[in-house]
Amino acid sequence: EVQLVQSGAEVKKPGESLKISCKGSGYIFTTYWIGWVRQLPGKGLEWMGIIYPGDSDTRYSPSFQGQVTISADKSISTAYLQWSSLKASDTAMYYCARLRSSVRNQPFDYWGQGTLVTVSP
Amino acid sequence: EVVLTQSPGTLSLSPGERATLSCRASQSVSSSYLAWYHQKPGQAPRLLIYAASSRATGIPDRFSGSGSGTDFTLTISRLEPEDFAVYYCQQYGTSPRTFGQGTKVEVK
Numbered sequence: 001e002v003q004l005v006q007s008g009a010e011v012k013k014p015g016e017s018l019k020i021s022c023k024g025s026g027y028i029f030t031t032y033w034i035g036w037v038r039q040l041p042g043k044g045l046e047w048m049g050i051i052y053p054g055d056s057d058t059r060y061s062p063s064f065q066g067q068v069t070i071s072a073d074k075s076i077s078t079a080y081l082q083w084s085s086l087k088a089s090d091t092a093m094y095y096c097a098r099l100r101s102s103v104r105n106q107p108f109d110y111w112g113q114g115t116l117v118t119v120s121p
Numbered sequence: 122e123v124v125l126t127q128s129p130g131t132l133s134l135s136p137g138e139r140a141t142l143s144c145r146a147s148q149s150v151s152s153s154y155l156a157w158y159h160q161k162p163g164q165a166p167r168l169l170i171y172a173a174s175s176r177a178t179g180i181p182d183r184f185s186g187s188g189s190g191t192d193f194t195l196t197i198s199r200l201e202p203e204d205f206a207v208y209y210c211q212q213y214g215t216s217p218r219t220f221g222q223g224t225k226v227e228v229k
Binding site for chain 1 (some may be wrong): 122132151154156158165166167168171177178209211213214216217218219220221222223
């Protein structure tokens with residue numbers, strides 16, 4: 001059974017750094033793109049970027065390029081989303097999700113449970 | 122960037138009724154790379170339809186997708202209680218990938 005299990009909720013202050021995780025299981029982690037989606041409170045879904053754990057090829061939406069870093073450690077089947085300096089506007093639910101196949105032109109077929117990030121003074 | 126506009130914003134229907142949701146793209150979606158998801162409160166989204174009209178694994182046949190180019194439709198033939206949720210379309214043919222703003226299907 002394919003599963004994506006995300007790290008727990010975080011409460012941080014503006015300016016702090018953060019790295020959240022997403023552990024994949026039940027499939028060959030290195031052969032599927034995995035990505036991140038942001039959902040601001042009460043709002044819709046925003047596609048942030050994806051990474052191919054096999055070779056760490058990473059693609060970002062222009063809206064998020066330079067704002068976050070997506071990485072992966074294939075030895076432990078885990079993808080990451082990190083911030084070097086959080087802002088209050090980063091407060092949101094963050095989902096990791098797997099692309100439906102090894103090809104980039106695919107939707108997300110499996111999703112993590114979400115990680116709520118709260119940034120408050 | 123491909124902008125996806127979903128309509129209506131809210132659809133108020135009763136169980137057993139037919140739901141028709143629209144997703145219009147600002148430019149042609151290449152190769153019909155259009156997906157539909159739904160999201161229930163407190164849950165992650167779930168993939169329903171990909172490639173405009175193919176049902177994802179485990180999705181019942183009351184869900185169907187159609188369309189090409191810039192106009193796409195999700196139809197739920199007979200609403201079940203578990204279908205009341207927010208529905209999103211997504212294009213994955215052009216970078217950056219984008220989602221529509223969502224249509225809420227609520228109980229009338």
